[in-house]
Amino acid sequence: MQEKLVYQVGMVAHLLENQYNDQLAVHGLTVAQSKVLFLLVENGPLSQVELQQYLYIKGSTMTGIIDSLLMKDLVEKSDSKVDKRSKIITINEKGRKLDQDLWENLNVQENELMDGFSEEEAALFLKWLQRMKSNLLIQEEGVK
Incomplete structure (x- = not known):
């Protein structure tokens, strides 16, 4: 099993996710919530549907993530001007600052991971x- 690529990639991904989850827990966030913050910083306001397509998740899961971010006061939700049934998610300044802090931590983690390459x-x-x-x-x- 140690010689199988799928096993090694899976193990590295698992260890990385555990490490990242520990870092996020300090901020009360999940990996999925941090990805939403990143997407909003990179792309500007997005609809919930666009976010779930980027993350390859279901609508009900996306709703839970957005609700959590709203409770943490990291994003804002508004009606779309084009389609009133669609909700637009926008990152606020508090969310933007947290995203920046997360990326600084992630860059340190990546540098340590790639040591020797x-x-x-x-x-x-x-x-x-x-x-x-x-x-x-x-x-x-x-x-x-």
């Missing part, structure tokens, strides 16, 4: 992971 090795590794993700998404589409 050259810039070329790190770039190649990232390219391979992106290709694997693409292959998985293609497989998933083929199953549907």
Whole structure:
């Protein structure tokens, strides 16, 4: 099993997620909530539907994430001007500051993780992971 790529990738992902969850717990956040903050910083206001598409999750799950972020006063929700049934989610200044702090912590974690890798090795590794993700998404589409 130690020689299987899927096992090693899964184990690294599991350990990374545990470490990141510990960092997020200090702020009372989950990984999914931190991803929403990031998406809102990067893309500006988004509808709940757009957010769930970015995160590959169901509407009910997205609603729970948004409700949690609203209770923490990190985002705001408003009616869409185009479609009143659609809700637009916007990050506020408190959420923006928290996202910035999270990225600073994540950059430290990534630097520690990639210790001993050259810039070329790190770039190649990232390219391979992106290709694997693409292959998985293609497989998933083929199953549907």
